[in-house]
Each structure stands twice: as structure tokens, then as C-alpha cells.
Amino acid sequence: MKIAIVGCGNMGMAFAKSFLQYDLVKKENLLLIEKSTERSQALKAEKAGVVVDTIGPRVAEYDLVILSVKPQDFGSVCDALAAVIKPNQVVLSIMAGIPMSQIQQRLNHPLVIRAMPNTPAMLGMGITGFTAAKEVDLTNLRRVENLINATGRSIFLEDEAMLDAVTALSGSGPAYFYYVVKAMVEAGRQMGFDEGVATLLVKQTMLGSFHLINNADKSLDDLIKAVASKGGTTEAALRQFEAGSLADTLVAGIRAAQVRAQELSNG
Structure with missing residues (x-):
């Protein structure tokens, strides 16, 4: 599996390190996209994956794209991603406060999963609530669930609105x-x-x-x-x-x- 992570702050890297720890992805198949020059240089020094500073055509080569950016960066990130995303790619958003419908509309792309982790994920002891758009098939859903569980435990929610409760209870x-x-x-x-x-x-x-x-x-x-x-x-x-x-x-x-x-x- 090939995974691209957009935004490599604490949570993005918690996911990346957990995937590597459990051998769910190889470093050469992990694309880390980080716009901060200082952070990007640090990631290159860590050799945690393939590090770039912008979303480009190569993102289309990856099976899963994880959005781990601040909500205020949502628009610019989605606009850049919309230009290169392929129909079979799955998008996992761990952005707070951005509903799936908004992501789907901005990307013009149906395969979206939304999750709300918490900071103990950095130790592999987190709890993440997640939900998925109806267009996401069971195979992709289980694949993403397995990845999320590398950061701790997870709970699937049929109703996306319950992610607000997850945010309040376990996210915060x-x-x-x-x-x-x-x-x-x-x-x-x-x-x-x-x-x-x-x-x-x-x-x-x-x-x-x-x-x-x-x-x-x-x-x-x-x-x-x-x-x-x-x-x-x-x-x-x-x-x-x-x-x-x-x-x-x-x-x-x-x-x-x-x-x-x-x-x-x-x-």
C-alpha cells in the first residue's frame, strides 16, 4: 500500500510512525507533504519517508491520501489535491470541523473517510472515531480501519454527526x-x-x-x-x-x- 500524508505535524506524524512501526507501509511508499521548510528539513533528516513540500502529480500514485492540516488550510490543500487526484484514491481526513460533504464537493471526489483521533495516538494509545461516505466500499473501509488501529483503538460511527460528540469526549x-x-x-x-x-x-x-x-x-x-x-x-x-x-x-x-x-x- 502507498500512503501520502498532507500535513506532518504531531498527528500526521503519529499516524506515519505507527504505520511504519507495524510495517503497514514501507518508507519508500510513504509520501510526507509538509509546507514548512524547517519541518520538512527535519523530516528529511529523520528519513521517515519520501518528503516533499507541495502537492504535485506524484500524489496520484498513492492509494490513500491523509489530510492532516489545520481547518484554515483546507481550501488551498483541497484545491491543489483536486487537480491531481484519481478516481480510485481514498481520502482520509483527520481535520477538525470539516464535514465529508464539504470535502467531497471541494475535491469533486466521493471516496472520503473522516476520523477524529486524539493526542495519545502519538504513543499508539489513542482512540479514534471514524465514519465513511456511502461510496467507500467495505474493502477500503477495513483497510483504513486497520491503519487507524495502529495508533490505538477505533470506533466506527454510522452517523457522521456523532463525530462532534467524539470530538468533545475523546478528541478534547x-x-x-x-x-x-x-x-x-x-x-x-x-x-x-x-x-x-x-x-x-x-x-x-x-x-x-x-x-x-x-x-x-x-x-x-x-x-x-x-x-x-x-x-x-x-x-x-x-x-x-x-x-x-x-x-x-x-x-x-x-x-x-x-x-x-x-x-x-x-x-
């Missing part, structure tokens, strides 16, 4: 996690720990708790109850969280992210 989700970690580290500092010790305590707590969620045959409520003894310290903290409507605030924030994603998708 790492930032919410970091926000909570930051607050816990600050609490540790206020209680007398230096930042390094507070960070270690919180990071290891988060890591261990993740594994308990993943491996314990218990609900989240049961896991909370297992820590929160009646009249104890954890219960005191949880009461304070409830008094401040922390859970409701988190839900409201995530729903606000969904609304914003919908606004971007609707132009």
Missing part, C-alpha cells in the same frame, strides 16, 4: 484529564509537597487507577465506594466536589465542546 478529552491532574498537583503543593513529589504522587495514582478501571470487574460507582469509607477522608473530598457541582460542571464543559464542534462543522 486529554485536556480535561490534564486539567484535573494539574488541580491535584496544585493541591499537593498547597499541602506542603514540592511540585516534583506532588506530580509523582498524582501521575502514579492516575496510572494505577486507570488499570483498576480497565481490569476490575466493577462499576465506577463500586470503585469509588471501595475508596470512600463512611466518615473518612475520601468521603469528605467527594462531599466538597458535590457541593461545588463538580460533576455537573465537567458534563457542561464537555457539552459546550460538542456545541462548538457542531458550530465548526456547520460552518
Whole structure:
């Protein structure tokens, strides 16, 4: 398989490196298109693939074209790609807020798949929601799904509108996690720990708790109850969280992210 990636920032390169790691593509069959001179030179030094700075006729030689550019660059990128794209090529977009219909129209090309990954994909531990235009056949869909799974896990969505919810929940989700970690580290500092010790305590707590969620045959409520003894310290903290409507605030924030994603998708 031959793959071209347009835009080689963090997410584009997360995909590229995962494909190479799992031997899903050979370096000589991986085209990296990066307009930044500095970034392009760095990619050439890394020898991660064939590096060019513009979309040209050679893109037509590739089976899959991945669009990993900022939404504001969508128009110019699609105009350049439309001039060279071939009917049998599949386009995978990981651009935020650009619906498939808009990509299809701008490219005059039906074979479009849209995905929303998150930043843990850079470690091969991401989760990606994806959907596909009806013109994409099952063979191509499975092929792209296999590629996406190299960056972690994936979930297929029949309804493209649900990608806005994916954006809000898992796409933006790492930032919410970091926000909570930051607050816990600050609490540790206020209680007398230096930042390094507070960070270690919180990071290891988060890591261990993740594994308990993943491996314990218990609900989240049961896991909370297992820590929160009646009249104890954890219960005191949880009461304070409830008094401040922390859970409701988190839900409201995530729903606000969904609304914003919908606004971007609707132009």
C-alpha cells in the first residue's frame, strides 16, 4: 500500500510512525507533504519517508491520501489535491470541523473517510472515531480501519454527526484529564509537597487507577465506594466536589465542546 500524508505535524506524524512501526507501509511508499521548510528539513533528516513540500502529480500514485492540516488550510490543500487526484484514491481526513460533504464537493471526489483521533495516538494509545461516505466500499473501509488501529483503538460511527460528540469526549478529552491532574498537583503543593513529589504522587495514582478501571470487574460507582469509607477522608473530598457541582460542571464543559464542534462543522 502507498500512503501520502498532507500535513506532518504531531498527528500526521503519529499516524506515519505507527504505520511504519507495524510495517503497514514501507518508507519508500510513504509520501510526507509538509509546507514548512524547517519541518520538512527535519523530516528529511529523520528519513521517515519520501518528503516533499507541495502537492504535485506524484500524489496520484498513492492509494490513500491523509489530510492532516489545520481547518484554515483546507481550501488551498483541497484545491491543489483536486487537480491531481484519481478516481480510485481514498481520502482520509483527520481535520477538525470539516464535514465529508464539504470535502467531497471541494475535491469533486466521493471516496472520503473522516476520523477524529486524539493526542495519545502519538504513543499508539489513542482512540479514534471514524465514519465513511456511502461510496467507500467495505474493502477500503477495513483497510483504513486497520491503519487507524495502529495508533490505538477505533470506533466506527454510522452517523457522521456523532463525530462532534467524539470530538468533545475523546478528541478534547486529554485536556480535561490534564486539567484535573494539574488541580491535584496544585493541591499537593498547597499541602506542603514540592511540585516534583506532588506530580509523582498524582501521575502514579492516575496510572494505577486507570488499570483498576480497565481490569476490575466493577462499576465506577463500586470503585469509588471501595475508596470512600463512611466518615473518612475520601468521603469528605467527594462531599466538597458535590457541593461545588463538580460533576455537573465537567458534563457542561464537555457539552459546550460538542456545541462548538457542531458550530465548526456547520460552518
